[in-house]
Amino acid sequence: MQIPVVDVAPALSGGDPTAVVAQLRHALTEVGFLQVVGHGLDPALVDAAYAAMDQIAALPDAERRALVRPRAGSRGLFEEVDDRGRVLNRALQFITYDDLAAAEADDAVGGHPDYFVPNVWPEQLSGFRTTWKAYGDAARTVARELMGLFALALDLPRDFFEEPFSKDVTLFSVNLYPPQPVDEDYFEDVILNPHADSGGLTVLHQRGTYEGLQVREAGGGWVTVPLREDAFVINIGHLMSRWTNGRFPATVHRVVAGPDTSAERQSIAMFFLPNVDQVVSPVPTTVGAEGPRFAPISAYDWQQQFMREVVLVNTYAEPEPVA
Numbered sequence: 001m002q003i004p005v006v007d008v009a010p011a012l013s014g015g016d017p018t019a020v021v022a023q024l025r026h027a028l029t030e031v032g033f034l035q036v037v038g039h040g041l042d043p044a045l046v047d048a049a050y051a052a053m054d055q056i057a058a059l060p061d062a063e064r065r066a067l068v069r070p071r072a073g074s075r076g077l078f079e080e081v082d083d084r085g086r087v088l089n090r091a092l093q094f095i096t097y098d099d100l101a102a103a104e105a106d107d108a109v110g111g112h113p114d115y116f117v118p119n120v121w122p123e124q125l126s127g128f129r130t131t132w133k134a135y136g137d138a139a140r141t142v143a144r145e146l147m148g149l150f151a152l153a154l155d156l157p158r159d160f161f162e163e164p165f166s167k168d169v170t171l172f173s174v175n176l177y178p179p180q181p182v183d184e185d186y187f188e189d190v191i192l193n194p195h196a197d198s199g200g201l202t203v204l205h206q207r208g209t210y211e212g213l214q215v216r217e218a219g220g221g222w223v224t225v226p227l228r229e230d231a232f233v234i235n236i237g238h239l240m241s242r243w244t245n246g247r248f249p250a251t252v253h254r255v256v257a258g259p260d261t262s263a264e265r266q267s268i269a270m271f272f273l274p275n276v277d278q279v280v281s282p283v284p285t286t287v288g289a290e291g292p293r294f295a296p297i298s299a300y301d302w303q304q305q306f307m308r309e310v311v312l313v314n315t316y317a318e319p320e321p322v323a
């Protein structure tokens, strides 16, 4: 299996999207993972985002620790520490709305005020928040364009997902994987456990000195996603898989450590999530005579369930197929 690469530029410039949509349909149905190029996002925004990430890595320990939150808090810096005390990865996570007031101002609360836990920003790093806001807005624009093409790939109107994502509560995960010692009893060299993502689609940029992201094949083997500076890695999350009645699979992936002690990896993951009160039911074009495979669920309930049953149990245990 190879991870497909799709150039979406012809479909974004007002041209006929048919050929691009056919490639996307194939990648989404058969693999659930692809690399998208020609997306139009300014590479300077990506560079700025990584530069801001480097500032977190360079913070004095005490200042970085002040950003760490218990996982259940769901915003802030999370550290995955193994049983020998090694930090396998650090993820700074935040959502599109800084706090409840911001969500209220945008009429995005949808009856779920508790969802809008305040973001945790390193306020001592000037410009950090603005940089991430600029990157986030641009990446969400890419995600909206892609969802339009996904709609076409599902024989739906191109604007089908616009309203459901009009107040998106998208989650960002700024992932830093510190260099790891290489020794033979190191925990299988896996630094982010196998999992499938929870949301709509994931838009991920990766950078590093080695290729660490791997996707599980149907046969159980692992395929490496090549580093490509000009590409976003795109994959389907559980919620979108439900929305498509399972037609687009939420594919399992993991991150492995590098080949030597200097190996470093960073990634910027964006989990594009719909409005918090959006009810997700399999779209009619994917439901046959046997009826839908998934019951309707709101984005809120789904995220709560995912947090409870997957993230908090074993920071990304193998996901159970959901009915």
Ligand SMILES: O=C(O)CCC(=O)C(=O)O
Pocket (backbone or CB within 6 Å): 173, 175, 192, 197, 204, 206, 213, 253, 254, 255, 266, 267, 269
């Ligand atoms: O670092 C990566 O490439 C993967 C990150 C990831 O899978 C996640 O944050 O869900």
Ligand SMILES: [Fe+2]
Pocket (backbone or CB within 6 Å): 195, 196, 197, 253
């Ligand atoms: Fe993931």
